[in-house]
Amino acid sequence: MTERLPTGMGAPVKLEQVTKRYGSVVAVNGVSLEIPGQKMVTLLGPSGCGKTTTLRIIAGLESISAGRIFIGDREVTHQPASQRPITMVFQSYALFPHLNVFENVAYGLRNLRVSQAEIRTAVSEALALVGLAGLEGRLPSQLSGGQQQRVALARALVMRPQVLLLDEPLSNLDAKLRKQVRQELRALQQRLGITGIYVTHDQSEALAVSDVIVVMRDGVVQQVGTPEELYTRPANAFVARFIGDANLVEADVRGGQVWVKGYQVPDPPGHKAGGRRTLMIRPEAISIRPAGETAAGATGDPGAGTGLPGRVIDSFYQGMSAEYLVDTDAGQLMVIDTHLDGPVLPPGTPVTLTFAPRGMYLLPEGEGADLAAAAS
């Protein structure tokens, strides 16, 4: 009857049309998701997008207004949190302040009435796993933030959950530690083969730890995909801007060719149905050179000589690269010049911009941005 399982048993999670309302506010709006087993899936979005609510719904800490939830092949919609095969790492860690490290980790096993001997082995295994062996007798208040975080993780892992839920687990750590812990977290999840569902608002964290990212906004799923898919082929303007930086410009598609204000763009990926469309260009995919100069070196630009004319409004020296804000007919564009081989171009310099195909994507029809807003 215990829910402890051998490793490699991470179960898939399925949400069907899950909706959560608080009075008239819809926090989660008809979310359907299939989260594959043994993968690390991130729910990503700005604050208030419903990602934490979705996680708590999976945990059973929030009731839902409509929809169904499955873990593995079992429906758990009406199961209370204490019966679901999940454990959770809380943003605040929620370590029990009056119990020492050992008792914190043993807490769940005691609730399952596991024998004392088994508890002892399981707890020391779990603590060894997170590198905290020897700290069993400490109180949470005697641990550093990073150690507290690991205790919270050990406490969740010792239960051998089918699904491990992580609610912004790194947000209370400093930047350096965050990077290290997220790698460890990723390695552990893969080694133990559990399903991880990870909530964060930090896109770089999401890109680093996830197999799959679910981007949410206003309680609605915007796109589900691998980090690469989201970065190179965003489903809409919101995703394009949320994952990395993006310039969105209006483009005319005529006979399979894409034009931005008289500049024929080298063949970008994306479905090329005709008409007015929105083109996404990553700032680092734009080459910048002073107007009149020919393309510097072999940048692989087939359309060398042509390009989008503009004028530098602002420039920021960044050491290895330079960042420019350039005013063009297509709006203000952000440009990152990563192979800085001359002086930084001062504001006012007339320039020519050319786009590289690998950093461009033609957004699906009807998913374009409000370009008036984008241009400002």
Place this chain on the structure above:
Amino acid sequence: MSVHTVTHPSAVPATVHGRVGTPFWWALLILVGGLALPWSRQGVNVLAYDAARTGLWLLGQAWPVVTALVLAAALLFLGRQPLPSRTSGRVMLGLSTLGMALTVAQLFMRGEPFGLGAVVVFLGFLSIAGISLSYSGWLRVEPFAGAAILWLAVFIGVFILYPLGTMLATSVWVRGEFTLDVFRQTLRSPTFFLFENPWTEVSERRLAQWVGLAAGFAALAVQLVAHRRELGRHALRIAAWTLVSAACGYSLSALYTGFGALRNSVLLALSVGLVSTALGLSFALLAQRSRFPIRSLMGPFSTLSMITPPFVLGLAMIYMFGRQGLITNRLLGMNTTAFYGPLGVGVAQVLAFTPLAYLVLTGVVRSLDPAMEEAAQTLRASRWRLFHTVTWPLLRPGVANAFLLCVIESLADFGNPLILGGGVPFLPTEVFFAIEGRFNQNEAAVYGVILLFMTVGVFLLQHYWLRKASYVTVTGKPSSGHPSPLPGALEYPMVTAFVLWTLLGIMLYASVFSGSFVKLWGFNNTFTLEHYEALRTSGLGVFLDTARLAAIAAVPSALVGFLIAYVVGRLNFPGRSLLEFTSMLSFAVPGTVMGIGYVLAFNSGPLRLTGTELIIILAFVFRNMPVGIRSGLAALQQIDRSLEEASTTLRASNLTTLRRILFPLLVPAVISGLMFSFVRAMTAISQVIFLVTPSTNLATVLILSWVGHGSIGRGAALSCVLIAAMAVVVLLLNVVLHRTGRNAGRAITY
């Protein structure tokens, strides 16, 4: 809901198999208790054993007993499963409800006061009903929570709502007939309120009308000037202000020129509220923003006022300002009774309630973020503008809160008006005199109802109106930065007030202390220990009895308080807001009202309790329960909910979470709840004065009667013993809390 049938929301997972369900044990308890213990009793000893009234004896003669025990046997069978289905949950719910009904029926048919057996049987069925409510799926909480909710509902219903309801009923039912005559007579009696005084030439009514009119016009004028730019938009506001001012003017004039208990109580409450709040605010500001060591002095004072029986200051007032008073008679050579009556009562109450206002306001003043004032200053606000636009609006809800609290306390205060009233009627004392002097229960009930409606009205005002208006949330987090110092023009008068107040307080306490060592204060001031020696024969036993009853009552007060705080603060179920409202309401019930309610409600029939020690304990419990609720809610607020959620996701049931996570973290709060309940019970007077009998006397009542019969010295001696004992308890509490608190405090803020 219909999709899954596998589990119900309440089951504890994993290894409950092989164990027996909780209803089984309750059913077993019913069977054993119902057979072996007496269902009813004859005397005042609730725990008395009487073989002829046990279930075993009654089996042949009382069908409800037989049926109830058969039902218990059925529940024993049904309850053996650890995880019963919804259907069997519903069956169990039906059987246990029937069982409760049969128990009540048996008590009514027998007509005698209940016995221990009936209590055990009833509570057993109640628990099974609560557990089954959860099994049945109708109440989506865990079994333990279902039982807890039903227990609380029954206790609050029987010991708070039922007595108050009985009092209401007594005020309108005379000898089995509905009548408003008692109300009419009471409201018209000059003791209650005399408006038009026939002995004066002016018409008080006419005068009040003029004053009301004048107040209305004045308010109208002020409002018109203030809103002259946008009259249209503020029309409603202007009209409301005008009407309210006119009404206030009329009633204040009527009260001022009138006579009677209503007038005295209301004017007293308003003035005491104003003065105590003003002093409390001054002291709070001084404590936070002055170089004078006010804070270290205010601590002992608020403790002292908490452990002082409410009328001891009244006693001290007699010593200092009475006919033979040290100051009035010895120093000034007067033979005055000026301090008997509203003035003396008012001074005693201001001394008693200022610490209360201080405690409320010091939290508000402390939570004023200095950064806000600094921000306003950087935005070029002058000091006066800063106060007018930032500080005062933020303080206002807290000030109103303190004012209303003091008004409630003053309205409900019984001891001071009784000792210092000097024959002037007040509402709480009229409740007492109606029943003890005029032997008119109905009139007492009417006074009780009026008093209750007034305090509850003020409480509702405070609770709902102010909660919306409050901007300051007390986080317990001290803000950084230095608050701006007080202007000298404000600081010096405040310090003077504080010094005077402190001197008066010290003098009064000292006078009680020395009064207990002299033969007869004012007449024969030779040193003697005779009062303390006299205590050995008559006072000590009562004092120990009081301590015993207060200690017994402290445990359930704290536990029930905490359970309510948990259920209201952390669980979600239909009827939660009702439970919250009723338990909050008990904050506002004056002790006298509760006392009269208990006397009327538990005087006859199956629930007869008068004359028992149990009724005193119950009066303590349900009067002090709010203390437990308040400290429970405050402590729960300090505990992050994610701790409980973490526990839940680690497969813990609510009960396990409560036991292993919440309770250990709440220990300091529980201890202080226990101690405060004890202290409050020791110093209580108003709710128990009707309930004591010669065999169950209490220290406070004894002091009061000694003072009333002229044995002031002995009263002072017992008061000193009481205060000293309480001081020891509070000191012990501080030591204990300091010890456990250091751990818990560190743990909670890790």
